[in-house]
Amino acid sequence: MISVQSICKTFSGQDGPVLENITFQIDDGQTLSIIGPSGCGKTTLLYILAGLIQPTSGQTTMTGPVHVNKIGQSAFVLQDFGLFPWKTVTQNIELGLKLKRVPPAIRKETVNRLLTDMGLPGMGARYPSQLSGGQKQRVAIARALATDPDILLMDEPFSSLDAMTREHLQNLMRDMWIKNRISYLIVTHSVEEAVFMGRRILILTGRPGRINAVVDNPNFAAPDFRLQPEFFESQKQVRLALEKSV
């Protein structure tokens, strides 16, 4: 479970806070989408959750069913620059495990399993520059999953992909959630993506970022959700909330 209690963040040298009084909770195996206008501090929030920056006030607590060590409880999937261009696909995926001193045999097994799961068999020896955009993001997800994290933090993971590939990866990601129930938090600026991927959708206001509304989206895991009336209903709610928040 991840619990965020009244987080505020003010960067030194900037007037006014970036985030103000953010409180929410993600239970184990649950998913959350965060959407809001650009500059609402979505990425800052993710960095705080990942432990890369400290909030000015408030706190986050994470309690995992398996892991108790602080680092590695969460795993990041970034939009660009996530993969290291000088490392092959295999080296990228196993990097987190290597940093945790996991023995090579287990690393190899994990990499092979993830390559198969992600539909990337035989691509282990390639460099990121030899992959398409969709393949790169699959590798980024595989790398995040390699350390078996309690929660995936995804920062606009599919925004630089073309529409077809994006939908394909969204399906892949959600199918995996249905199978493994791994918690994730996705930051996006696409209403459709937010509704398709999140059990709940958090709508932030622009500067400073505040929670404007929370849309409940209980049917998001239904088969063929894109074609269900609930899909459009939830989108309508999100859009209305967004209009109010600008």
Add this chain to the structure above:
Amino acid sequence: MNAGLRYSLSVFGLLILWKLAAERAALDMLPPPEIAFAEFGHAVKSPRFWSHFLASSFRVICAMSAAWLIGFPVGILIGYYRLLDQFLSPVIFLTYPIPKIVLLPVFLVVFGLGDFSRIFIIALIIGYQILVATRDSVLQVNSRYLDAFRSMGGGPIETITHVLIPAALPQGFTALRIGAGTAVAVLFFVESFATESGLGFFIMDSWGRFDGGRMFVGIMGMSLLGVLLVEVIDYLERTFCAWKFVETGRQKPAAKPGILLQKIGTYGHMIKFSHTVFALPFALAAVILANRHYPITGLQIVWILTAMVAARSAAMGFNRIVDARIDAQNPRTSDREIPAGRLSQKSAAWFVLISAVLFFFSAGMLSRLCLILSVPVLGILFLYSYTKRFTALSHVYLGFSISMAPLGVWVAVSGQIDWPILLLCLALLTYIAGFDILYACQDLDFDRSEGLFSIPARLGASAAFHMASLLHLVTFVCLFFMHLVFDMGPVYLFTVLIIGVLLIVEHRMVRPDDLSSIQAAFFHVNSAISVLLFLGILGNEFMQR
């Protein structure tokens, strides 16, 4: 135009300029290129040259290693640790513009006249460049990479090894490559006084003796050292920055000097350079025979060889361009350089043009008559590429165009056509035509389906084999009668006998229904036959003198 061609073009241009300058100046200190190269060829056999070369190599390699081992790590650290940067960067940027070389006298006093001061000054100059380039590239690393790495739990040491070093290596290598040129230049300077070893000393010493040829040996030695350094650095970069050089499908990696050798290989492959061994011995045999009546200089042989190789390269390159479409459809040839995309049509065209110009140029260096004849000869060679579109006798035409080689040699040396040499030409004509027919059996079905003309396509494989045997019989008879015409003795006759046996062996190795060993038959047996003929004629000359 791609890298390989640009390089050969510029080398060629420089040689011409050098030659013209040498002719014009007529100074002892500026020998023409062929003399300089001859002297260089002589020098590489002497241990003295190599002792100087090794002394210079030792100094420059020590200096560049030291520059790298200090400059690169310090650059990384300064780039990474802000505090270090704040204190060291002002020092570095204040001292960076100071020409370090002026400190050499100081170092010579402090560290003595030995190698250390000289290595130290080179390392100092190159080290600065590497350090600054490395620091800059660390500062340019996108912070998202660092965030991604930290989110995975990587600490500072691991950040350096997994992120900063690989990110900074390409620019570090670029600095090292640029530094190699500077290093050799500084090396020349520091070796030009107070020492008696190294190429710099060698050059200045020769200069002092007014020995222009020897001086150019030193200059070429230093150039060689520079080229070797750059090649080694390129090799290291390819090894340690492999990710920079992978084919992305969208764009090819940038052309760098290191690819030069590889490119030459690609062109050499396109024109089957190794197959020069079939016709070249015939041309050389003509040189020996002509030398009986007409004097030949070493320089003439150089131009004869150049003309032969250039004409052949032009003709083969032209053929590959003309046949690119056909080659692409034939599974046997679809992997050739142009259809496979390793060479573009355009670069191949440039290659042909340069080869043709080189051919005309070397013909012109032989004689005026040769220059005039070189134009129709190239026309004859180019025409071959079209013959298989209208006549099954294209094999004979191929033999005819290749038999221009010994004939051309004869004309170059004697200035006229004497009929005895035609016997050698006929031998070459039938020999080539015969094995081209055998070779064409591989493409029988393809040629038939494409409507291309060849003996096998027209008469069938077994008739083609008979025809080839007949042609090779003529070859043998021509070679045999040459001993009468040129008055040659038992050594030659014995050679011709062996060639006869080899021809029979060749025909036994392939059958109309089994062409599997045709490549081996072709390459090994044919090269043996050609080389044997040359050796036989050469041996005969020695025996008769």
